[in-house]
Amino acid sequence: MANLSQPEATNLAAGQNPPPEQQLQDHLDDHAFSFSPNITLKKLPHLSDYLQDLQPAGPNPLDHNPFFHPSDGFYVNKSDIVLRQVACRLSPSETIASPSHHLAYIRAGPRKQIFFDHCATRAAIVTCGGLCPGMNTVIRELVVGLWDLYGVRQIYGIKAGYRGFYSIHPIELNPKMVHNWHGRGGTVLETSRGGFDLTKIVDAIENHGFNQVYIIGGDGTMRGAVKIFEEVRRRKLKVGVTGIPKTVDNDVGIIDRSFGFQTAVEMAEQAIHAAHVEAESAVNGIGLVKLMGRSTGHIALHATLSSRDVDCCLIPETEFYLEGKGGLLEFLEQRLKERGHAVVVVAEGAGQDLIPRTTAQKEERDESGNMVFLDVGAWLKTELKKWWDREHPHELFTVKYIDPTYMIRAVPANATDNLYCTLVAHSAIHGLMAGYTGFVTGPINANHAYIPLADVAQAKNEVNIKDHKWEWVRSITNQPDFVKSNQNSV
Ligand SMILES: Nc1ncnc2c1ncn2[C@@H]1O[C@H](COP(=O)(O)OP(=O)(O)O)[C@@H](O)[C@H]1O
Ligand SMILES: O=P(O)(O)OC[C@H]1O[C@](O)(COP(=O)(O)O)[C@@H](O)[C@@H]1O
Numbered sequence: 360m361a362n363l364s365q366p367e368a369t370n371l372a373a374g375q376n377p378p379p380e381q382q383l384q385d386h387l388d389d390h391a392f393s394f395s396p397n398i399t400l401k402k403l404p405h406l407s408d409y410l411q412d413l414q415p416a417g418p419n420p421l422d423h424n425p426f427f428h429p430s431d432g433f434y435v436n437k438s439d440i441v442l443r444q445v446a447c448r449l450s451p452s453e454t455i456a457s458p459s460h461h462l463a464y465i466r467a468g469p470r471k472q473i474f475f476d477h478c479a480t481r482a483a484i485v486t487c488g489g490l491c492p493g494m495n496t497v498i499r500e501l502v503v504g505l506w507d508l509y510g511v512r513q514i515y516g517i518k519a520g521y522r523g524f525y526s527i528h529p530i531e532l533n534p535k536m537v538h539n540w541h542g543r544g545g546t547v548l549e550t551s552r553g554g555f556d557l558t559k560i561v562d563a564i565e566n567h568g569f570n571q572v573y574i575i576g577g578d579g580t581m582r583g584a585v586k587i588f589e590e591v592r593r594r595k596l597k598v599g600v601t602g603i604p605k606t607v608d609n610d611v612g613i614i615d616r617s618f619g620f621q622t623a624v625e626m627a628e629q630a631i632h633a634a635h636v637e638a639e640s641a642v643n644g645i646g647l648v649k650l651m652g653r654s655t656g657h658i659a660l661h662a663t664l665s666s667r668d669v670d671c672c673l674i675p676e677t678e679f680y681l682e683g684k685g686g687l688l689e690f691l692e693q694r695l696k697e698r699g700h701a702v703v704v705v706a707e708g709a710g711q712d713l714i715p716r717t718t719a720q721k722e723e724r725d726e727s728g729n730m731v732f733l734d735v736g737a738w739l740k741t742e743l744k745k746w747w748d749r750e751h752p753h754e755l756f757t758v759k760y761i762d763p764t765y766m767i768r769a770v771p772a773n774a775t776d777n778l779y780c781t782l783v784a785h786s787a788i789h790g791l792m793a794g795y796t797g798f799v800t801g802p803i804n805a806n807h808a809y810i811p812l813a814d815v816a817q818a819k820n821e822v823n824i825k826d827h828k829w830e831w832v833r834s835i836t837n838q839p840d841f842v843k844s845n846q847n848s849v
């Protein structure tokens with residue numbers, strides 16, 4: 360995070376309220392602020408972009424909150440930015456003081472002025488897609504934060520994902536009701552896939568009089584949230600829309616990671632540990648663990664790195680093959696010979712092109728349109744047994760297959776993730792209260808920032824198999840590349 364020492368547009372003493380025209384001008388100055396030519400600041404949509412007569416509601420109520428004593432630097436202003444890249448390679452003509460170019464995002468946090476009056480604020484919270492540890496904590500913190508920080512009393516939960524906007528009556532939420540939700544896995548609001556009907560959803564937002572919409576979900580949800588934001592803007596509604604990325608797969612881009620990911624890795628590590636114990640305790644034992652990761656192998660990679668018991672990690676970003684020189688079977692044969700056992704971790708999206716499937720299976724999609732995968736773990740287990748029976752019919756062999764899929768994501772968040780959930784929820788509230796809309800909150804280089812929703816919806820976070828992390832995996836497992844043209848054996 361950088362704080363550029365630019366003169367502030369206003370120099371308000373805490374609690375002072377300048378005339379509304381001045382406040383709006385201050386805000387617009389903030390909004391259109393440009394830094395040195397070396398820094399491109401990602402512009403964030405604001406309600407004032409399309410509501411010309413929008414007036415600020417006044418100073419931030421935290422000014423008068425007995426639990427806060429806003430001091431210099433408490434409020435985030437136009438010069439607080441978060442740089443996208445903190446590690447970079449300078450070209451010979453550049454210096455550290457003046458690199459050629461930086462992309463920056465607006466830093467998350469409370470603003471001096473807000474655009475929503477607490478009495479008139481009506482917030483809706485929805486959870487969509489698959490489960491992820493911490494969803495209930497985010498909901499709890501949204502409710503408690505809106506209530507305690509900004510005095511909002513009209514807070515509603517939308518049941519069962521996007522479809523709930525138009526098919527189920529919203530439930531009223533308050534701090535008493537949600538006080539212990541952070542200890543519970545899943546989402547008390549319930550979630551679902553599919554059911555995205557833009558017109559019905561935005562009609563429901565209008566009909567219920569919601570003016571702040573908090574959307575918690577993964578990549579699919581974020582793509583839906585962009586459409587909601589755009590439709591709200593087209594209708595010129597004073598409705599702030601924000602997305603809070605939830606993805607156990609950690610497949611949402613730009614942000615460092617999603618909440619719940621660390622918890623998922625911890626749970627995955629337990630499954631790997633069990634697989635290792637089983638494998639070690641058998642003659643020619645293979646422990647096989649399938650982990651979540653539809654199109655990205657982050658959980659598999661991180662659990663492999665942290666457990667160190669893994670002999671081979673297979674992720675969707677890299678191909679592998681079974682038979683022949685340099686293949687998985689040859690590698691495992693070698694490992695069993697050397698160590699007597701082996702542990703294989705496979706992400707659910709890995710090797711999908713190797714598994715035979717019918718035409719109907721090829722076309723199968725879930726309600727959100729995501730491809731339905733075949734069970735790579737079960738397939739691999741069968742293939743391993745066939746191979747061993749063929750090659751070593753008289754020798755003992757066992758494959759213990761562990762599929763901890765739902766155990767990994769159905770647990771409450773660990774301490775680190777719970778802290779993340781609190782920060783992300785409060786940052787989302789501060790952003791909407793400040794009139795920003797169409798944005799996502801998340802950590803970039805460990806500092807929470809506001810990022811345009813449309814950017815996040817497009818950015819995919821895949822494992823970069825050319826970077827150091829994947830090198831570490833290979834140095835731990837000593838697994839080959841499984842590249843057919845590269846005929847190196849282990
Ligand atoms: N491209 C899209 N446009 C609009 N809505 C979408 C889109 N993709 C997914 N959704 C909706 O977002 C919700 C969650 O999507 P899904 O892919 O199941 O989970 P996740 O958000 O966790 O990736 C579903 O209600 C789905 O209909
Ligand atoms: O059985 P479900 O509920 O469809 O969930 C399975 C999927 O959910 C995930 O855990 C997470 O997916 P999303 O984040 O896209 O919801 C995937 O890894 C997995 O393929």
Ligand SMILES: [Mg+2]
Pocket residue numbers: 488577578579
């Ligand atoms: Mg998804």
